[in-house]
Amino acid sequence: MLSTRNLSIGYTPTKPLFHGINLTARSGEVTALLGANGAGKSTLLRTLCGEQAPLDGEVLLSDKPLSRISRKERAATLAIVATEATMTGALTVRQLVELGRQPYTGWSGILSPADREMVESSMQLTGIAPKASAPMATLSDGERQKAMIARALAQDTPLLLLDEPLSFLDPSARLEIFSLLSDLARGKGKAVILSCHDIAMSLRMASRLWLLTADGKVLDCSPQEAIASGFMNRLFSSPHVKFSNPPGDFIWTT
Amino acid sequence: MNHSAAHTSGRSTLRFILTGAACLLLFAACLLTGAVHLTPAQVLAAFSTDSDSIARTIVLEARLPMALTALCCGMGLAVAGLLLQTTFRNPLAGPSILGVSTGASLGVAIVMMGAGTQLASLLGAEAGSRIAILGGAAIGAAAVILLLLLFSSAVKSATMLLIVGIMIGYLASALVSWLNFFAPAGVVKDFNVWGMGSFMGVTSGRLPLFVLLTLLLCASSLLLIKPLNAMLLGDRYAASLGYSPMRVRTLLLLCSGALTALATAYCGPVGFIGLAVPHIARILFSTSHHAILLPATLLCGAAIGLLCALLCVLPSSIGVLPLGAVTPIVGVPVIIYVILARKRLNYFN
Numbered sequence: 001m002l003s004t005r006n007l008s009i010g011y012t013p014t015k016p017l018f019h020g021i022n023l024t025a026r027s028g029e030v031t032a033l034l035g036a037n038g039a040g041k042s043t044l045l046r047t048l049c050g051e052q053a054p055l056d057g058e059v060l061l062s063d064k065p066l067s068r069i070s071r072k073e074r075a076a077t078l079a080i081v082a083t084e085a086t087m088t089g090a091l092t093v094r095q096l097v098e099l100g101r102q103p104y105t106g107w108s109g110i111l112s113p114a115d116r117e118m119v120e121s122s123m124q125l126t127g128i129a130p131k132a133s134a135p136m137a138t139l140s141d142g143e144r145q146k147a148m149i150a151r152a153l154a155q156d157t158p159l160l161l162l163d164e165p166l167s168f169l170d171p172s173a174r175l176e177i178f179s180l181l182s183d184l185a186r187g188k189g190k191a192v193i194l195s196c197h198d199i200a201m202s203l204r205m206a207s208r209l210w211l212l213t214a215d216g217k218v219l220d221c222s223p224q225e226a227i228a229s230g231f232m233n234r235l236f237s238s239p240h241v242k243f244s245n246p247p248g249d250f251i252w253t254t
Numbered sequence: 255m256n257h258s259a260a261h262t263s264g265r266s267t268l269r270f271i272l273t274g275a276a277c278l279l280l281f282a283a284c285l286l287t288g289a290v291h292l293t294p295a296q297v298l299a300a301f302s303t304d305s306d307s308i309a310r311t312i313v314l315e316a317r318l319p320m321a322l323t324a325l326c327c328g329m330g331l332a333v334a335g336l337l338l339q340t341t342f343r344n345p346l347a348g349p350s351i352l353g354v355s356t357g358a359s360l361g362v363a364i365v366m367m368g369a370g371t372q373l374a375s376l377l378g379a380e381a382g383s384r385i386a387i388l389g390g391a392a393i394g395a396a397a398v399i400l401l402l403l404l405f406s407s408a409v410k411s412a413t414m415l416l417i418v419g420i421m422i423g424y425l426a427s428a429l430v431s432w433l434n435f436f437a438p439a440g441v442v443k444d445f446n447v448w449g450m451g452s453f454m455g456v457t458s459g460r461l462p463l464f465v466l467l468t469l470l471l472c473a474s475s476l477l478l479i480k481p482l483n484a485m486l487l488g489d490r491y492a493a494s495l496g497y498s499p500m501r502v503r504t505l506l507l508l509c510s511g512a513l514t515a516l517a518t519a520y521c522g523p524v525g526f527i528g529l530a531v532p533h534i535a536r537i538l539f540s541t542s543h544h545a546i547l548l549p550a551t552l553l554c555g556a557a558i559g560l561l562c563a564l565l566c567v568l569p570s571s572i573g574v575l576p577l578g579a580v581t582p583i584v585g586v587p588v589i590i591y592v593i594l595a596r597k598r599l600n601y602f603n
Contacts (some may be wrong), residue, residue: 079494
């Protein structure tokens with residue numbers, strides 16, 4: 001669904017954060033992007049959704065270069081859940097999810113019956129439908145994230161990109177959101193890419209991992225490969241932080 | 255449409271009707287209030303041709319133009335404020351706070367005290383100076399909007415951008431003081447009278463153009479409802495929905511700048527309406543969805559404009575209060591309330 005060809009990302013052409021990136025995210029799979037703070041996860045995600053131009057190489061959506069895809073077509077291919085604060089507190093959940101239909105409505109933004117159908121089913125799928133008429137400001141963090149995911153779903157795109165959707169959530173809500181994303185990938189055949197800091201959960205629940213290593217490489221592997229080939233220990237540069245399986249997570253060693 | 259949505263829209267309809275009724279009442283009150291006592295029957299009679307000529311002159315040449323000016327100025331500034339607040343995703347933005355009004359004032363000052371006189375003689379005194387003042391206000395507002403656009407790409411924090419706007423405003427008013435200092439006394443007086451702000455300076459002859467331009471701009475702002483809603487989500491989401499955030503922002507700022515310039519050129523600098531009215535609309539209609547909020551802001555702007563006009567002429571036997579002495583009385587309590595209650599007000603979160 002989404003792939004990169006010799007992609008270089010960063011801010012200065014002479015000093016790319018990463019170069020020669022070749023990644024693939026497939027339909028029906030959840031891909032977890034892991035890396036240390038400041039490693040470049042957000043930069044990579046911004047480049048993948050076209051907000052930031054690549055320094056070199058290409059991002060391909062269904063084998064078509066992102067740079068040759070119109071804004072409108074991109075909006076129908078790729079939906080995002082970002083970390084930025086929004087000013088949507090006084091919108092109801094339904095009004096927020098309806099914004100996902102904007103690429104398909106005319107200048108007035110009036111929804112067709114089919115648009116409304118898509119809005120309702122997106123809220124059903126994420127389990128936020130009972131709160132449809134509640135103002136966004138009254139939701140818990142977990143409910144808010146479900147509403148934002150429902151909005152992305154309503155955009156009806158084959159590709160979902162989520163920037164740290166699990167941050168600020170308690171373990172129960174994190175599990176709920178991650179399994180929701182797995183269900184959407186499997187059930188709806190979407191390609192889901194999320195960046196995240198929950199290593200253990202990603203190893204258990206993601207189909208693929210993209211690892212931004214401390215030595216400047218980007219690795220594309222399955223969770224099993226990542227554990228078996230010792231890739232996990234390349235994520236962080238601290239000599240005290242080691243990957244251990246079991247428990248399938250990082251531990252502090254002295 | 256499902257049950258709850260129908261319920262919500264029914265509630266909004268009722269609120270629209272009530273706000274509209276408030277506008278009508280305030281409009282009638284403006285026609286009935288003034289230095290000369292007129293009965294409702296006399297005011298009504300003034301609209302028919304065979305009426306007492308003094309009452310007719312008072313109503314048609316003074317009170318009606320004032321009420322229509324207040325209504326248009328209120329609508330225009332309120333919508334300008336809403337567009338700025340959504341564009342900068344900052345509920346405390348407004349045309350006077352961000353320096354757009356002061357920019358327009360500076361433009362007018364330059365025209366009135368400098369280039370304007372030559373232009374006026376070129377175009378014929380009255381019409382020429384009007385067009386020059388309108389142009390000066392537009393260029394001044396546009397210059398500040400352009401500065402804000404430039405700063406908004408460098409200054410990411412909304413609060414910091416607000417402070418930049420306040421600084422631009424101070425700078426513009428410092429420049430106005432310089433012009434004042436060097437200009438001949440007669441012109442300075444004219445400018446200072448204009449600078450106090452008034453709904454009574456628009457004569458019935460100049461009124462149609464002001465009303466027409468305001469209605470045109472307000473109507474075109476209704477075309478922006480869809481991108482305004484997308485901007486609530488922020489630039490990243492707006493881009494992912496297929497917009498160019500920079501283009502949307504430019505469009506919104508241009509519309510807001512044009513409305514501010516128009517109101518400022520005709521009524522002088524009018525503070526607080528643009529800042530406070532969108533909040534009144536959000537609180538009354540409890541939503542930030544622009545399909546409701548934008549028309550609500552238009553109506554509330556008209557009502558608040560009329561209310562301010564009414565407060566100005568209320569001490570009728572003593573004289574007319576300057577507009578600048580009234581708008582803060584109406585606007586400041588709203589802003590203070592909004593700041594104190596921001597945890598309870600959904601749209602802040």
